Amino acid sequence: MGPKYQLFLAIQFLVLLFLQTNVICYQFKVGNMNAWGIPTSANPNVYTNWAKKYHPKIGDSLLFLYPPGEDSVIQVTEQSFISCNLKDPILYMNNGNSLFNVTSEGRYFFTSGEPGHCEKRQKLAVSVLFANGSALPPSYAPEGSAADSSTPSYPTVFGYVPLKSMSSPVPAFSSKIAAAIGVIIFAAINYAM
Secondary structure (H helix, E strand, O other): OOHHHHHHHHHHHHHHHHHHHHHOOOEEEOOOOOOOOOOOOOOOOHHHHHHHHOOOOOOOEEEEEOOEOOEOEEEEOHHHHHHOOOOOOOEEEOOOEEEEEOOOOEEEEEEOOOOOOHHHOOEEEEEEOOOOOOOOOOOOOOOOOOOOOOOOOOEEOOEEOOOOOOOOOOOOOOHHHHHHHHHHHHHHHHHHO
8 A cells, every 4th residue: 555545545534534523412411410300499490500501402312311100391382381381292201211302403492291390490491502503592582572473483303493594604514525625635646646
């Protein structure tokens, strides 16, 4: 194997390594060391603080742990989250080891499916990062405010109802660009031989 071929392989490895760095996903345990449950008086803002500290991305997952049969997790709309309306959830999970896969950016709203738990602050609003690393801040604007509530804008585990388009597109490094760079490098090395 000649030095030019070794250089080619090294460059190809670096290109693949660069592409793989965008594939790392994490599993976040909601509430950290605490199980999913009604916040204690010692830590009443456990879920609000957790959402401020952790910022999941697309491909990550949220793990809710709780005793099966004693609690549940439901995904709800922002309006249902604010009013603690448990009717017509987007998603219902009750196996005690509930895993929610993040499939799109936006805001996700969760609460306990047990009556009375949401009012006791057992609820979580999570902002999922956009590709450029910015997070959507949770907005709890009252009805009739400047926030436009006429367009649905909630993500679900099965898909995404788009938010209003951003004012500028988010640049992304394409795998086609990486492949083109690889072909150019390969052609240059072969031509030099």
